[in-house]
Each structure stands twice: as structure tokens, then as C-alpha cells.
Amino acid sequence: MKIGELARLSGLTPSRIRFYERIGLLKTVDRRPNGYRTYPQQAVMILGLVTTAQRAGFTLDEIRTLLPSDLKHWDHATLMDALTRKIADIEALQVRLTQSRAHLLRLIEDIQARPDDMDCAANAHRVLTNMLAEHPEALDVTSDDIRLLDATDRRQSVSPGRGKKTASR
């Protein structure tokens, strides 16, 4: 079949199919005398495999190293290993997402939990401080630093502060 038909059958664009060929992902392609590419039926299955693997989170590079030239001769051990590691990756990502979600929920609650006697600016400050205190890993900042920020921010200071590390003139 020609590239257009393969595109229709696989749901990919011709440009994408040619791209996959260029990067060595689709090797089952011949040429007709007129220069047109011609594909075996198998190509549909290969492309389906590629997009499926992509949805599962594999990069094209990974897919290329896993994909045998002949769909019948897989490297069983390598494949199983890759699948297992990909599952672990997914699980790690799920953990991160769960944390992010919880973090956002806490943030929403925190914003809404504004004491009646607190104005918006002070509430903003309170929420921000809580948030940054919750994740000190990213900020190379000690609790001393947080307290310091706290103070300077409250004073709305833009003047040359003279803290410990913070005040390099």
C-alpha cells in the first residue's frame, strides 16, 4: 500500500510516517519504480504498536530500541524489563501527582481559611509563607531565611536589607 492509505489505516499523517521512517522507527518500506513508498500490511500493526507504546509513556527512542525488525522476534527479556520499569515510572509519577493534588487542595483550603479579622494582603502573605515553608527542598532556604523573608515582606522593605546572607549590600 502507498503512504496515503497507510496514513488512513493507521490514523497518522503521512509526514509523521515519513518522520518515523527517517528516525529508524519504521523500516518495512520499499520503493516502487516511481519513487513512491510502498508498505506491507504489517506496517499498520507496527504503527499501531508505536502509538500504543507512546500512549503508555515510551519515547520514540525507547520504542526504537525495543522494536525488533521482525515483529515475530522480540527480545523477550529486554521487553519485559522495559515494561516493568515503565510501570515503576508511572507509579512514581502517580505518587508525585497525588502529592501535587493534595498540595493544591491544601492551598485552596488555606486560602479560604482566612480569619475574619485578616485583610487580603495579610492573608496572601500568610498563605505564601505557609506554602513556601511546606516545600523547603526547592528553596535553598533555612527556616531562619523564611523568618527573615517574613519580616522583610511584612515591612514591605525594598530598602537595602542587612540580614545575614541576604544582605550583600
Add this chain to the structure above:
Amino acid sequence: MKIGELARLSGLTPSRIRFYERIGLLKTVDRRPNGYRTYPQQAVMILGLVTTAQRAGFTLDEIRTLLPSDLKHWDHATLMDALTRKIADIEALQVRLTQSRAHLLRLIEDIQARPDDMDCAANAHRVLTNMLAEHPEALDVTSDDIRLLDATDRRQSVSPGRGKKTASR
């Protein structure tokens, strides 16, 4: 403070801080007579906020539109809306990941469930067919098409198939 110190306090590289300034993410910056950038203490908090928001899944573009120039004057409604939608995004992603994970697990099981009397090639074919049959959305392919592939693959056909444009919808 100068950019080096801000980099140390925030945990970001100077280039990244300059980059954020260039794309309008960090506007609290002045210049000394010698051309050096100089930042208020607040900048540490802003950068912390940016990286935190990034970890939560916000793009820099989203962060820019949400970040007020003054940390004390947030657009409360817009912010809450963005947070809520981001949580929904995360949940959608979690669903997808759960599906991917389940899919990979099924795939592993399927590969291992090779009947004793089946050779590797046939098993590979069986697994592939199951897999592609499971996700017809991506492939613009009917079960008829699958059966077709099935057949041609078995016959190892590479012949000039001017196959009827089977079910090209």
C-alpha cells in the same frame, strides 16, 4: 541583592532568573549604575512561588497570568479557578496513568501467558493482536481490519496487495 545571591537563595541558576525576567515572570528588578541587576528580598519568594507552581503542573505562561505584580493583590477568583482546574487536570492525568499502568500489566500477563504449545512468533502475534484490538480508538481500524491484518500477517504477505480499501472511513 545581586543575581548571584538571589540564585543561591532561590536555588535557581542566574540564567534561569534572567530568562524569567525576559519572559515577564519576574518584574521586581532594578539596575545599579554599573548595569548589574538588583533585587528586593521579595524576589526570593516570587521565585519560590514560581517553582512551586511549576511542580504543581502550571506552565510558565499560566503562572505569569496568575502572578500579580504585587504579591499582596491577587485576583482571588481567577486564582481559585485556576487551582480548581489544575486539580481537575491532575485527576484526568491520574486516570490516564492508571489506565496505562493497567494496560502494561495486562500486557505483561498476556506475554507470560503463552500456551505451552505455542512458539514465540505465534505468541508475539497473539499478544499484538490482543493489544491492538484493545485500543481501536487510535487505529482507525475496525475489527474487520484486525482480522484482515491477522490473515495477511499469518501469510507473511508482502505481495503487491492492491487490497480493497478495506473500511477506509
Add this chain to the structure above:
DNA sequence: CCTAACGTTGAAGGTAGCTTAAAGGTCAAG
């Protein structure tokens, strides 16, 4: 024969979020 649809190529563009390079100015210490 003409036209529309299809095919070919190589190069460049685009997204997101930075980093790196090149070429230079500033500053404090020894």
C-alpha cells in the same frame, strides 16, 4: 490534455523551558 489528488525531497519552524557560548565589563583582594 487538464486538473486534482497524490507522491517526493530537504530545510526550516514550532513548542517549552531552559542552557551554553562568545565576547566583554566590573570589582575586591593580594
Add this chain to the structure above:
DNA sequence: CTTGACCTTTAAGCTACCTTCAACGTTAGG
């Protein structure tokens, strides 16, 4: 005075995954 750490700029590069463009050849149908 020199060294080295710091600062400046613009431009280009990088990863991943394609798309788009320009310029051109081929084929099927009327």
C-alpha cells in the same frame, strides 16, 4: 597590576516530536 569571581548582552543550541513549506514529479479521471 593581576587574578579570578562576578556581572552584562545576544544568539544559538538542546530535547522530543512532529508540521509546514517550497518546489517539484506522478497518476487517475473526465
